[in-house]
Amino acid sequence: MTRRVAFPPLGFLSRVAETYLHALGVETVTPPPTSRRTLDIGVQGSPEMICIPCKLLFGNYVEAAERGATDIVMLGGRGTCRLGYSVAQHARRLQEWGFAVRVHTLDLYHVHRDIFRLTRAFADGRPATELVEPIRFLLALLDLTDALETGVLVARPRERERSAADRAYAAAWERIAALRTREELEEQRDDILGLLDAVDLDEDRPVLRIGLVGDVYTILTPFLNHNLEVQLGRMGVEVRRWFRYTGRVSLPLPDFLRMDRGGRARRAGSRYLKRDVGGFARSTVAEAALMAEGEVDGLIHVAPFNCTPETVAQSALVALQRERGVPVLSLSFDEQTGAAGVMTRLEAFVDMLWSARRRRR
Amino acid sequence: MRIGVPRALSFYRFHPAWAAFFDRLGVELVVSPPTNRATLEAGLRYAVAETCLPMKLFYGHVRALVGQVDQLLVPSIQRLAPGSTNCARQIGLPDLLRATMPDLPPLVAPDIDLGQEARALLSLVLEMGAPFSRNPLTLRDAVTAAWDAYRAARQAMQEGRLTPADFDRPGKAPPWPPDGIPVAVVGHPYNLYDPFINHQLLVRLARLGVNPLTPERLGPQPGANYWAFEHELVGAARLALERGVRGVIAVVAFGCGPDAVLVDEVRQLCREAGVPMMALVLDEHSGEAGLVTRLEAFVDMLRWRKADG
Numbered sequence: 001m002t003r004r005v006a007f008p009p010l011g012f013l014s015r016v017a018e019t020y021l022h023a024l025g026v027e028t029v030t031p032p033p034t035s036r037r038t039l040d041i042g043v044q045g046s047p048e049m050i051c052i053p054c055k056l057l058f059g060n061y062v063e064a065a066e067r068g069a070t071d072i073v074m075l076g077g078r079g080t081c082r083l084g085y086s087v088a089q090h091a092r093r094l095q096e097w098g099f100a101v102r103v104h105t106l107d108l109y110h111v112h113r114d115i116f117r118l119t120r121a122f123a124d125g126r127p128a129t130e131l132v133e134p135i136r137f138l139l140a141l142l143d144l145t146d147a148l149e150t151g152v153l154v155a156r157p158r159e160r161e162r163s164a165a166d167r168a169y170a171a172a173w174e175r176i177a178a179l180r181t182r183e184e185l186e187e188q189r190d191d192i193l194g195l196l197d198a199v200d201l202d203e204d205r206p207v208l209r210i211g212l213v214g215d216v217y218t219i220l221t222p223f224l225n226h227n228l229e230v231q232l233g234r235m236g237v238e239v240r241r242w243f244r245y246t247g248r249v250s251l252p253l254p255d256f257l258r259m260d261r262g263g264r265a266r267r268a269g270s271r272y273l274k275r276d277v278g279g280f281a282r283s284t285v286a287e288a289a290l291m292a293e294g295e296v297d298g299l300i301h302v303a304p305f306n307c308t309p310e311t312v313a314q315s316a317l318v319a320l321q322r323e324r325g326v327p328v329l330s331l332s333f334d335e336q337t338g339a340a341g342v343m344t345r346l347e348a349f350v351d352m353l354w355s356a357r358r359r360r361r
Numbered sequence: 362m363r364i365g366v367p368r369a370l371s372f373y374r375f376h377p378a379w380a381a382f383f384d385r386l387g388v389e390l391v392v393s394p395p396t397n398r399a400t401l402e403a404g405l406r407y408a409v410a411e412t413c414l415p416m417k418l419f420y421g422h423v424r425a426l427v428g429q430v431d432q433l434l435v436p437s438i439q440r441l442a443p444g445s446t447n448c449a450r451q452i453g454l455p456d457l458l459r460a461t462m463p464d465l466p467p468l469v470a471p472d473i474d475l476g477q478e479a480r481a482l483l484s485l486v487l488e489m490g491a492p493f494s495r496n497p498l499t500l501r502d503a504v505t506a507a508w509d510a511y512r513a514a515r516q517a518m519q520e521g522r523l524t525p526a527d528f529d530r531p532g533k534a535p536p537w538p539p540d541g542i543p544v545a546v547v548g549h550p551y552n553l554y555d556p557f558i559n560h561q562l563l564v565r566l567a568r569l570g571v572n573p574l575t576p577e578r579l580g581p582q583p584g585a586n587y588w589a590f591e592h593e594l595v596g597a598a599r600l601a602l603e604r605g606v607r608g609v610i611a612v613v614a615f616g617c618g619p620d621a622v623l624v625d626e627v628r629q630l631c632r633e634a635g636v637p638m639m640a641l642v643l644d645e646h647s648g649e650a651g652l653v654t655r656l657e658a659f660v661d662m663l664r665w666r667k668a669d670g
Contacts, residue, residue, distance in 0.1 A: 047624065047625040048621075078446065081449065082619070085619075086622065273456045275439075275455075275456055275472070277449035277450070277453035278452070279449065306616050307618075309449040312450055312453040315412075315457050315461055318409070318461070319459070322463075330409075332411060
């Protein structure tokens with residue numbers, strides 16, 4: 001039986017993963033986007049008190065298996081909060097529910113190592129030398145999508161015609177999904193990014209800049225965050241996501257020698273959260289501290305309700321707000337969070353940032 | 362020099378070791394008073410709303426010490442064994458505290474990582490003891506004393522002579538009814554032995570004629586592989602089931618990350634063994650009456666089961 005690999009829906013990351021797997025010559029299964037149904041399945045198969053990403057991911061895995069996936073890439077890794085632990089539980093429950101799937105863990109603490117490990121596993125005995133080119137393709141792909149993700153976040157608040165940026169973004173993704181080699185990518189790179197550049201923008205429109213920090217799963221799942229990024233864009237906010245691929249890969253140097261953004265962030269954040277407490281907490285606080293140095297008007301911290309590492313980050317951000325005077329809005333999401341409540345808080349926060357900016361002038 | 366110890370979290374596990382260690386260095390330890398309503402109220406002023414009740418009480422205990430002591434002992438407990446980890450809040454405890462309260466005395470905040478090599482542990486001890494003694498022999502003596510005291514306390518707890526609630530006033534005998542119904546009560550020591558947090562759960566159980574077998578009484582549990590402390594709890598449940606307990610009560614705090622997962626494992630174990638299991642979830646809103654009703658119902662049910670079979 002041929003291998004059919006599924007990656008859980010996770011915004012642009014799952015699209016990158018699929019394009020990469022296609023380039024490797026691996027068949028993939030695309031699970032449906034996270035929905036109410038995903039949640040119902042996830043709730044059925046999860047401990048009652050676990051966080052919502054763990055529930056939703058289980059639902060994603062089941063939906064992938066229903067569509068015929070034979071191999072599922074699960075996100076986890078030792079020390080990365082409850083997600084790391086839940087991989088074993090998810091795998092066991094999938095077996096109990098009668099899905100015969102192989103499970104592969106992508107360790108979020110060792111992403112580079114695991115990309116290589118999974119590549120070897122899916123390449124079925126091809127020599128490592130043949131895998132260099134696909135991996136270089138993957139790196140180029142990440143670089144390209146990074147530019148695209150940033151581009152759409154910048155374009156959204158400035159577009160003259162509503163949703164024009166999102167249409168261009170979708171068109172760009174269609175082109176990216178068809179890419180198979182690095183040569184193709186380099187040839188088409190300017191064209192693809194050009195789709196977004198062609199959107200008619202009002203460059204003089206004043207926009208707010210808000211840094212979006214917190215749990216990556218929450219940021220990349222519109223079902224969970226009630227389409228936060230798009231809503232903010234329509235309110236005239238340029239969103240800066242804390243995680244970006246570019247500028248994060250560094251030589252294994254101690255923090256004080258690192259000149260890249262990751263290193264500077266680590267130094268800025270160590271005052272508020274020095275220890276690694278799992279999840280994305282330390283990186284979140286680090287990026288928030290760097291962005292608070294005049295890069296943004298305010299920060300929005302998103303987390304799943306009761307996320308253990310992110311509650312630690314939340315406390316650190318309270319200190320950041322107190323010491324640096326940067327406004328922070330903390331939003332936590334679970335299955336009970338209503339869209340209207342989120343919108344009201346976003347609007348109030350945006351209004352407050354506008355009046356703060358006017359006062360500064 | 363007076364060092365304050367909040368009566369919360371790792372106090373209920375490691376206090377005998379700290380007490381012996383600082384005693385040898387001639388430092389006075391001041392433990393905050395037992396939890397009461399004011400502790401909780403003080404804690405709620407500082408904690409973020411979403412955190413767990415034990416953390417909120419921890420903040421409250423810190424408030425009881427601020428102004429009374431020269432320094433505060435707030436260890437960051439990172440790993441108990443190689444390949445394990447700990448709850449995010451306990452790892453980040455000193456950072457959390459500094460971020461939350463601007464008016465703190467200096468912290469004694471060692472990173473306790475027992476998964477490291479012996480050399481790293483040695484440098485930890487030297488670094489932590491440096492403000493109190495420069496003499497490595499004194500420090501070695503203090504560490505030996507700490508280790509001995511810790512083991513002696515574990516032994517005394519296993520034999521039922523001591524509970525973590527009495528770490529700072531040993532000699533008080535716990536009220537276990539020896540011929541009561543054996544029921545495993547698994548949970549973190551800070552949830553089991555703080556009578557405020559659990560509405561005197563252990564005393565109530567004893568009064569209902571239950572012999573509550575806590576992880577401390579069951580003795581050392583095998584293998585920690587992800588969350589060291591929580592795996593001990595699952596191990597304790599397993600051990601208790603092997604010894605033929607008639608019921609299992611899991612005590613967890615609402616919002617505890619690791620417990621949310623592991624209570625499910627305990628439930629699974631009990632289902633396989635055919636033993637009744639009840640999960641008590643603690644938060645600052647849990648009422649005493651509700652708890653008493655559930656306990657009585659559970660114990661009645663255990664008695665009927667016995668009468669039937």
